[in-house]
Amino acid sequence: MCLRGKSKQTFTSTIKDNYWWQANFICRYxxxxxxxxxxxxxxxxxxxxxxxxxxxxxxxxxxSLYSGGICVNYKVREKAILRFEGRYFNSKKKYLFLMRVLHLNTCCG
Incomplete structure (x- = not known):
């Protein structure tokens, strides 16, 4: 059994019960x-x-939450980019949350 805060999840539960999903649209100019x-x-x-x-x-x-972001990117070298990013999160529920993953998405495009 895994306990984290007020959440309790057993490892014997089925995959049908344990799912999450994410969709995004990314563009770059x-x-x-x-x-x-x-x-x-x-x-x-x-x-x-x-x-x-x-x-x-x-x-x-x-x-469930919505997120939006705008990035300004500067190409320092061929394989190195300096990125300035502003993000906004919105949810119908007003509460604090703790991410158990590093980030929902790794980069902006």
Whole structure:
């Protein structure tokens, strides 16, 4: 059995019960050889709190949120990019959450 905060999940449960999904749309526009801008919109759904654990005991199980981001990218070298990113998260439920993964998505495009 795995315990994290107020969440409790048994390893004997089926895969049907333990799922989450995410969809996103990413675009990038090159301003010059070294500069580009990127944008991203995402939807994340975790109905059984597999990836996200609620820190508030008053919130029912299940998490869904929208996210958007804008990036300014500078190509430092052929395989190195310096990125400045602003992100916004929105959810119908007003609560704090703890990510059990490093990030929903690794980059902006």
């Amino acid at each position: 090159k301003l010059s050889f070294d500069w580009s801008i990127s944008g991203r919109i995402e939807y994340f759904s975790d109905p059984n709190n597999i990836q996200i654990v609620s820190l508030s005991p008053n919130v029912e199980n299940g998490t």
